[in-house]
Amino acid sequence: EVQLVESGGGLVQPGGSLRLSCAASGFTFTMYSMNWVRQAPGKGLECISYISSSSHTIYYADSVKGRFTISRDNAKKSLYLQMNSLRAEDTAVYYCTRDLDYEASWGQGTLVTVSS
């Protein structure tokens, strides 16, 4: 069974930093691209970052470019999102996803709240 478990969310002040982690199990992690998708309270879904299986291709949405960094450790079967210079508008549930194609799988999400 595919499992994706996010951690690292919490309350942070504007301008602060957080590092999200996603632990993967139940599939061959090295074969899949991964994504971070976020959902602001009461809003829709936004793919904010993508990383290919080899880390060769990386994408960031304009809304987070220059502030967020995606990475993965294939040996640890883990995905990360380093979030710096956080803003109130970054408040959202952050989901780790395996691909977003016909084999899409989602974690349960971790809540990030940016507030003073």
Next chain:
Amino acid sequence: DIQMTQSPSSLSASVGDRVTITCQASQDIINYLNWYQQKPGKAPKLLIFAASDLETGVPSRFSGSGSGTDFTFTISSLQPEDIATYYCQQYHALPATFGGGTKVEIK
């Protein structure tokens, strides 16, 4: 980025009704389209992939159709447990993009 326009944004229907949601892509995405169901406080659940293929374990009252730029999602007979928000999502090109969602309620 490919824009996904989903309609309606909300609907209210009776138990047993047929419910239809549409999704239009800003360019040809062949059939690289997913449909998700999201209940409050939960992660989205994949229902349909490749525009019309039902994910294992998903009830057959859910279906999808379409190709190119125009797609349809149907619940043939609405059940109380189908109350949720539904999203389309294209995976033809990076970045993956989502429709705005359709909130389905019981009348």
